[in-house]
Amino acid sequence: MPESLGLVTPFVESFEEPLSLERGGVLPRYDLTVETYGSLNDTRTNAVLVCHALSGDHHAAGFHEGATKPGWWNDYIGPGKAIDTDLFYVVSLNNIGGCSGSTGPLSINPETGVPYGPDFPEVTVNDWVHTQSRLADRLGIETFAAIVGGSLGGMQALQWAISFPQRVRACAIIAAAPRLSAQNIAFNEVARQAIMRDPQFHDGHYAMEGVVPSSGLGLARMVGHITYLSDVAMGEKFGRQLPRADRDAEGANFAVEQYLRYQGQQFSERFDANSYILMTRALDYFDPTDNESKPLADVLKVTECRFLVLSFTTDWRFSPSRSEEMVDALIQADRPVSYARLESAHGHDAFLIPDATYHRLFKAFMDRSFHDLEGAQ
């Protein structure tokens, strides 16, 4: 087994220049909470940017002091792993609008002296890519050896290849889609409505009232969680099992009911409701074709990197056919792309779960990105 990175420590980079956002707002200043793993080489060419998904954060690998659970992609980032920290300098950050240390709805609005709450401006994938490029400038990274991400993280990787073609040598887009379908938006809307209809939401000003809309946020997570798992995986995990006797106080008839409630409750204790709304909206808005004003293949013609696209057979949130839309467009655009539709029972969550074939394909792509660097030197 490859080793873990061991102890890792986040740091904060502050940006005092105002940031104009795509949907009209302005952040007068912002912080990004960042983790890096491995070392930047002398030529500053071996950096890899890891982009997080809906409820992810900067803590992608290794362990925080005292923690028993590692970062969310620890199975794929570390010495000898797919994203090999013996080769690469890995940069992972919490995006703006999030709730894990970077500037978001929980942060103090310098113009009012109180937390932004629901007044935090809407953010988009383009805005995240923009802030990530400023972070790269700050870290002295002109070009990334690779930019990688799963789900919403894959959308950021794709947007990087479009927005900054000369700053990306390789792009791995895993379990993603070129834009959401009406059904994807519909599920996000149910999640938002669950939050907004919680009387503790107070139009987003819950912090001012000293409360948290945990009931609505938990419900939102329950809906989301169903879409992350496959029908098969749920069937194998729970089937029609009865609840565990020690946790049926709330009247669950089946184990899956308890599980979902528990997942919802846990999530509502760690995530901010306004952030969840912002993140789902960023997902909804993402659309490099600008509502088909330009075919995706035309949009992708500007890209200059190699692509890896991976999908998972039982992912019904972003099914393989959604990945294949990107692959087809890349082929039409005459761009170099490798694609695999990986067998998995784990649904959308498969991109987070250890799997030998997935790891091998991902590592081969990343290792080649490193060897390409060496060839170029």
Add this chain to the structure above:
Amino acid sequence: MPESLGLVTPFVESFEEPLSLERGGVLPRYDLTVETYGSLNDTRTNAVLVCHALSGDHHAAGFHEGATKPGWWNDYIGPGKAIDTDLFYVVSLNNIGGCSGSTGPLSINPETGVPYGPDFPEVTVNDWVHTQSRLADRLGIETFAAIVGGSLGGMQALQWAISFPQRVRACAIIAAAPRLSAQNIAFNEVARQAIMRDPQFHDGHYAMEGVVPSSGLGLARMVGHITYLSDVAMGEKFGRQLPRADRDAEGANFAVEQYLRYQGQQFSERFDANSYILMTRALDYFDPTDNESKPLADVLKVTECRFLVLSFTTDWRFSPSRSEEMVDALIQADRPVSYARLESAHGHDAFLIPDATYHRLFKAFMDRSFHDLEGAQ
């Protein structure tokens, strides 16, 4: 075009004998609200029972006085239609636990003098079949020429064939499943939690407080509605269209968001929250194999009728493979079964939507049921 039945009028049948329910409760008395279409023949052999789905009711065809919308299966019931009222005497009822006239949570509990509300006992598909058999006795129907239903209605038809093999000559099970999957239960649980977490729910005693948990019930319907439509149908209907300008006051970014909110709101004005909880639980509990204590094929060996099973390609709530489980079990049990997997873009809702192939297959099966009667006479 076949004609409509025209004006139809429901009537109430009262049952004063106590009814013991499968999950332990007892109803001291109950009413069933019923509609019939066509005429019972002299030999009383041409009756067809129509069973309704989750949010359906007795009003399956024709028009109520002053109404502009016909019953929910008007496209398939009427003179010359699949369930031909020139041939058959069609019986359709609102099930107990419902909220359209039959005894349910909105009814007065004779033992307390106030509405049952959340104290209405849990009901199951077996209980419905039992009450339907009592209704058949009352109407002088010993044997049904056919029992038919879609979704939860199909489960009732299946249970009839198992519980009363000698009283069913033909059974049509459309867009159904032999029992819910963990994912099906999970979606039902999200719907129930949406209702129960609405502060206006008051543990189900909302009527006593003079309020209605319309926000939670609307949210529950939004979740349900997504599972009734296919991704394809949603895409064709809405894609990533922007909202209609005259209805975007609530901040919808996409048309599909408005549509879902509207559907949820409309539903919350017509349906009772306690009934919705009861109906989803009845769905969850349905399992003729009693948690696989007996293979489905063995359970089905007792049946004596012809079967028609229909599924729809884009139905992901109860996918074709779920129908095929029933078909395979019927074949194993050496029972006569016809099956078609119908092409449709409409998802689970397809069983309610006019379609020429669906209508032709359904009508052929029903017409043969009538001709079999004539042959037997």
